[in-house]
Amino acid sequence: MTIRFFLAVAGVATAFAQTDWPTYGHDPGGQRYSPASQINPQNVTKLARAWTYHMKVADAEAPSGGGRRGRGRGGAGRSWEVTPLVVDGVMYLVTAYNRVVALEPETGKEIWSTVIGGGPPATRGLEYWPGDKQSPPELFFGTEDGRLIAVNAKTGKFVPGFGNEGVVDMKADMMNGFPNAAFGLSSPPIIYKNVVITGAHVQEFPSLGASGDTRAWDIHSGKLIWRFHATPLPGEAGSETWEGDSAAKRSGTNVWGMMTVDTQRGIVYMPYGEPTSDYWGGDRKGKNLYGTALVAADALTGKLKWYFQGVHHDTWDYDLAAPPVLFDVVQKGKKIPAVAELSKMGFLFILNRETGKPIFGVEERPVPTGDTLPGDEAWPTQPFPVKPPPLARNSFSSNDLAKLTPEHEKFCKDLFEQEGGLHAGGPFTHYSTKPSVIFPSSIGGGNWNPPSFDPKLGYLFVNTQDFGSLNQMVKNKDGSYSRAGFAGTNRFWDPEKQWPCNQPPWGRIFAINVNTGDIAWESTLGITEELPEEKQRTGRPNMGGSVATAGGVVFIGATDDSRFRAFDSKTGKELWVTKIDAGAHTAPITYMGKDGKQYVVVTATGGGFLNDRSSADSIIAFALP
Numbered sequence: 001m002t003i004r005f006f007l008a009v010a011g012v013a014t015a016f017a018q019t020d021w022p023t024y025g026h027d028p029g030g031q032r033y034s035p036a037s038q039i040n041p042q043n044v045t046k047l048a049r050a051w052t053y054h055m056k057v058a059d060a061e062a063p064s065g066g067g068r069r070g071r072g073r074g075g076a077g078r079s080w081e082v083t084p085l086v087v088d089g090v091m092y093l094v095t096a097y098n099r100v101v102a103l104e105p106e107t108g109k110e111i112w113s114t115v116i117g118g119g120p121p122a123t124r125g126l127e128y129w130p131g132d133k134q135s136p137p138e139l140f141f142g143t144e145d146g147r148l149i150a151v152n153a154k155t156g157k158f159v160p161g162f163g164n165e166g167v168v169d170m171k172a173d174m175m176n177g178f179p180n181a182a183f184g185l186s187s188p189p190i191i192y193k194n195v196v197i198t199g200a201h202v203q204e205f206p207s208l209g210a211s212g213d214t215r216a217w218d219i220h221s222g223k224l225i226w227r228f229h230a231t232p233l234p235g236e237a238g239s240e241t242w243e244g245d246s247a248a249k250r251s252g253t254n255v256w257g258m259m260t261v262d263t264q265r266g267i268v269y270m271p272y273g274e275p276t277s278d279y280w281g282g283d284r285k286g287k288n289l290y291g292t293a294l295v296a297a298d299a300l301t302g303k304l305k306w307y308f309q310g311v312h313h314d315t316w317d318y319d320l321a322a323p324p325v326l327f328d329v330v331q332k333g334k335k336i337p338a339v340a341e342l343s344k345m346g347f348l349f350i351l352n353r354e355t356g357k358p359i360f361g362v363e364e365r366p367v368p369t370g371d372t373l374p375g376d377e378a379w380p381t382q383p384f385p386v387k388p389p390p391l392a393r394n395s396f397s398s399n400d401l402a403k404l405t406p407e408h409e410k411f412c413k414d415l416f417e418q419e420g421g422l423h424a425g426g427p428f429t430h431y432s433t434k435p436s437v438i439f440p441s442s443i444g445g446g447n448w449n450p451p452s453f454d455p456k457l458g459y460l461f462v463n464t465q466d467f468g469s470l471n472q473m474v475k476n477k478d479g480s481y482s483r484a485g486f487a488g489t490n491r492f493w494d495p496e497k498q499w500p501c502n503q504p505p506w507g508r509i510f511a512i513n514v515n516t517g518d519i520a521w522e523s524t525l526g527i528t529e530e531l532p533e534e535k536q537r538t539g540r541p542n543m544g545g546s547v548a549t550a551g552g553v554v555f556i557g558a559t560d561d562s563r564f565r566a567f568d569s570k571t572g573k574e575l576w577v578t579k580i581d582a583g584a585h586t587a588p589i590t591y592m593g594k595d596g597k598q599y600v601v602v603t604a605t606g607g608g609f610l611n612d613r614s615s616a617d618s619i620i621a622f623a624l625p
Contacts, residue, residue: 013173016226019592021086022128025450026547026589029326030260032452032592038598039624044553044566044576046624050599051108051359052581053619055080055095058259060061070517079585079608081544082125084593084601084619087137092153093130094121096605096617097101100151105601106593108621114156122185124258124586125448128153128498129191135159135220140196142185146171148198148217163222168552174211176249182211187448190268191423192261192299194219195226197268199255204317205277205482207284212254214270216302226302230254230272230290237304238289246284252276253291255337257321257448261299262337262353268299269326269339273319278442279431279473280315280481282375287312292320294341296348296356306356310343312379315430317442318344323450325460329359330515336583338514345427346392346445347385347465348512360517361386373473373481382428387517391510392445393466393502395426395439402503404535412492412501414469415487422470431473435486439502441469443609450587452554454569459511459520461554461569465505465541468492473567491611498560498611499528500541507539507559509546521572527558541610544589547600557584557602558613564588564602564622582606582614597623 018035025032039047083104084093091105098120102111123513126141137153148170150162158166171183175342186201195216203209216225232238239247252275252540260269275284275291293309311318322342328335329350339353350359364381372378384390393400398416403409416422416437423429423436431438445464452461470492473481481488493500500506504524511520526540544558553575560583566576581604588602606614 005402007518019593020088020504021084021589023085023190024083024125024258025260027324028190028192028261028263030258030323030342030450031325031455032450032546032587033454033548035550036590036592036598037549038592039549039553040598041553041568041575045624047566047576047578048324048625050621050623051619053103053108055099055617056097076621079123079612080603080605080617081123082603082610083587083589084603085128086125086589087128087213089594090153092126092139093619094126096120098158100126100139100141102153103590105599106261106595106597108619112156114151116143118147118150119143119184121349122187124187127191127196129186129219139556140189140191142170142189142198144184144186148185148189148196148222149299150222161220164428168217168222171210174200174213176209176211178209181251183210183612186256187258190259191219191488192259192263192266192268195300197259197299199257199259199270201256202251204252206381207251208249209251209276212252212273214255214302221343222323226525228270228295228297228302228304232277232289236305241287241289246286250275250284256319258323258450260324260326260328265354266299267296267305267353269324270295270297271320271324271341273321274311274314274317277482278315278317279483280373280376281313282373282480285313285377287379288314288405292318293336294320294324294339294351296353308349308351308356310341310347311345313377315376316428316438318444319405321448322446325451325453326353327453327455327460327514330458337490340451340460340514342446342451342462344440344444344446345394346390346440348388348391348462349483350514350517351384358385366496368425371423371430371432373430373433378430380433383495388512390445391462391508392464393439394445396424396439396468396502400502402499404499404504404531404538408494408497408499415501418487431471431483433475434472435470435472437492438469438471439466441467441491443467447543449543449558451547452548454548456550457569458513458515458570460514461509461511461546461548463507463509463542463546463558464524466502466508466539467500467541468502474507497530505539507542509556509567509572511569523567523572523574525556525565526561526563529561543585543608543610547588547590549590552607555588555590555600557588557604559588560610560614562604562614580604580620581618582616583608583610583612585610585612588600599623
């Protein structure tokens with residue numbers, strides 16, 4: 001029997017079994033911290049694989065659970081970033097094969113499985129609701145073809161009273177006259193009281209298309225409760241940051257990553273991506289709110305409370321996407337309610353979560369404007385946090401070329417010297433009609449990577465990558481510009497070896513002391529095993545996040561070297577590493593099983609934005625013998 005009680009974690013009130021994993025970030029504030037302590041620095045090296053669940057099933061296999069049936073999409077080679085949930089002795093997840101499944105968390109054995117039909121479910125997972133007097137426990141998730149689905153958590157059957165037989169058509173009133181535009185969900189919704197809050201996954205180009213507005217739905221009926229206009233309507237706050245009517249029918253400006261909620265204050269935190277199109281803003285001059293901004297709103301009404309824009313007039317695809325992490329900063333004995341947001345620039349903004357004001361200061365600094373594309377108008381300054389320092393490389397010159405081997409050094413030097421020398425420079429250097437090396441890349445120093453937080457240490461664990469884009473801009477017939485690759489790639493690396501052309505490290509994990517804004521420790525994350533042993537510790541490009549535990553261990557996959565690792569929370573020492581089936585481009589979880597064991601689970605499928613060549617369809621669980 002699971003013991004339930006109320007737990008106040010650093011000012012974020014929650015109610016659930018501590019050793020379950022009931023929502024994406026473990027708690028609504030996204031701390032990804034588990035009080036499970038069975039696994040610790042002394043015994044973590046004894047971890048062994050407990051079970052493996054393969055998500056793939058044959059199309060002809062009849063699923064149990066009574067759900068709708070349909071031919072699955074997805075499959076081997078497709079990155080799947082799902083983070084499972086564990087509640088009351090059951091694990092829940094969605095798969096790349098159009099299924100939502102329930103498993104025994106101690107064995108990986110299926111309890112029920114439902115095929116959902118249509119487009120695949122959101123790649124990063126689903127949300128659990130414990131139910132009330134009116135409804136049983138339910139699971140909510142979106143799909144890539146624009147549906148919001150509710151299923152019974154006990155049976156897997158669609159909930160008939162939610163929308164139309166368990167399905168809400170999320171495309172209604174969102175397509176702006178573009179019926180074939182992309183619209184769906186790529187991340188799980190978040191629930192607060194009686195509302196299900198959803199973001200949107202829309203196009204990155206061309207400029208006009210489906211809306212990226214955030215919306216909330218009644219948890220019982222599926223009826224729309226509120227809609228936050230991510231691109232403000234005329235007269236709304238923020239509309240003055242768009243020139244003329246350039247905001248009309250604009251796509252992008254969407255929450256495609258994860259949201260979090262302060263349940264004590266009833267505030268939802270929404271990290272918004274860039275307006276379309278991604279790399280040229282000549283048809284959207286101005287700061288372009290709420291593009292690339294963290295927005296705080298009333299979770300029950302959608303009313304704006306405050307915003308903080310991380311990039312003004314974004315033309316780098318530097319979306320905010322990581323879950324905003326809620327915690328308290330302690331200064332001179334006083335607790336300050338805080339929210340931290342990791343950006344693709346590799347900046348970590350730590351803000352007062354009631355007001356949006358920076359706790360450690362943010363400076364508007366001049367950035368390059370002379371390389372702006374014709375017809376566009378770059379914003380002359382950008383916000384830089386005073387503390388902590390940048391957690392990813394944001395500039396480049398020929399002095400920074402990799403020197404790992406003579407062959408790789410020659411490859412990178414020859415690449416950089418093409419066209420009389422590639423266009424490169426400091427922070428916020430623009431893409432150009434000349435081939436350009438831009439750091440961080442459009443994939444980012446950070447991305448949707450979920451940080452984790454240890455409230456005992458006051459450490460926020462953040463992983464980033466030092467990885468550049470290699471592109472040039474080409475003029476379209478209508479006078480706009482689009483991004484194109486160069487020399488057969490759009491990444492600044494040797495595409496055959498997949499070795500970046502900047503000097504390592506290429507991937508790192510940090511602990512940030514949130515009470516001071518300082519880096520507590522930093523460790524290299526990942527190896528390049530083709531190199532001689534003494535040179536292998538380069539770090540690797542990574543996509544995914546971590547989990548922190550009361551046992552003093554931080555677990556993370558994320559890297560493209562197909563490994564799963566454990567680090568000492570206090571020191572950053574790598575304690576344990578194991579080879580797994582593929583790259584784990586996701587965020588792991590940990591929980592206590594009914595058998596008294598602490599399990600650590602990670603999804604490993606490879607593929608994805610990193611061009612990870614590994615391929616699997618595995619959910620892998622580890623435990624002590």
